[in-house]
Amino acid sequence: EAGVAQSPRYKIIEKRQSVAFWCNPISGHATLYWYQQILGQGPKLLIQFQNNGVVDDSQLPKDRFSAERLKGVDSTLKIQPAKLEDSAVYLCASSFWDRVMNTEAFFGQGTRLTVV
Amino acid sequence: DQQVKQNSPSLSVQEGRISILNCDYTNSMFDYFLWYKKYPAEGPTFLISISSIKDKNEDGRFTVFLNKSAKHLSLHIVPSQPGDSAVYFCAASAKRGSSNTGKLIFGQGTTLQVKP
Numbered sequence: 039e040a041g042v043a044q045s046p047r048y049k050i051i052e053k054r055q056s057v058a059f060w061c062n063p064i065s066g067h068a069t070l071y072w073y074q075q076i077l078g079q080g081p082k083l084l085i086q087f088q089n090n091g092v093v094d095d096s097q098l099p100k101d102r103f104s105a106e107r108l109k110g111v112d113s114t115l116k117i118q119p120a121k122l123e124d125s126a127v128y129l130c131a132s133s134f135w136d137r138v139m140n141t142e143a144f145f146g147q148g149t150r151l152t153v154v
Numbered sequence: 155d156q157q158v159k160q161n162s163p164s165l166s167v168q169e170g171r172i173s174i175l176n177c178d179y180t181n182s183m184f185d186y187f188l189w190y191k192k193y194p195a196e197g198p199t200f201l202i203s204i205s206s207i208k209d210k211n212e213d214g215r216f217t218v219f220l221n222k223s224a225k226h227l228s229l230h231i232v233p234s235q236p237g238d239s240a241v242y243f244c245a246a247s248a249k250r251g252s253s254n255t256g257k258l259i260f261g262q263g264t265t266l267q268v269k270p
Binding site: 042044069071073078079080081082083086088093094129131139140142143144145146147148150 | 158160185186188190195196197198199200203205243245247249255256257258259260261262263
């Protein structure tokens with residue numbers, strides 16, 4: 039079974055530039071997450087999709103971050119304009135949606151973003 | 155506010171001995187707990203989980219214990235192997251409902267080093 043695919047693996051941009059990350063979840067997983075992991079910290083949820091609808095974006099800096107999940111499969115996360123503090127690893131994860139129980143999330147390898 | 159806390163940033167144990175990683179949480183609505191392992195330059199990998207209806211779950215060398223009254227869980231690795239050296243994250247989620255999306259909230263991580 040193929041895992042969560044993310045691209046690119048690494049990205050270096052200058053502040054005020056824009057950047058986009060792509061994620062392809064595990065086939066059949068209705069729930070998709072974008073997490074931000076700053077060095078030395080645990081992953082922090084940015085946005086959660088259920089199919090192509092947003093169920094939680096409470097910690098997404100909406101003035102500069104945006105995300106979409108067209109057709110309920112692939113997703114893109116965009117930052118425009120980037121700030122130095124956006125330097126982090128951006129992790130995409132997906133999980134099977136169960137009506138009753140929470141289920142584990144499976145993560146991609148992440149995109150390491152460096153803003154200079 | 156840090157709802158999931160791993161108070162030990164690092165742990166070093168000898169090969170063959172037991173590794174015990176600890177995690178505390180504050181939100182009494184959490185009912186599903188997970189441990190993830192992360193190697194450098196890779197995404198977190200799901201290790202083991204436990205539902206709040208249990209106090210112990212075992213999978214090979216890995217056992218997770220849950221103490222609901224103390225809001226504490228721990229991961230035991232017996233025997234520890236050098237390949238277990240990684241960052242370990244605990245995560246928690248609340249039962250999906252009108253006010254909870256089932257999102258995973260992570261601790262800061264504990265770096266485990268197993269010495270040969």
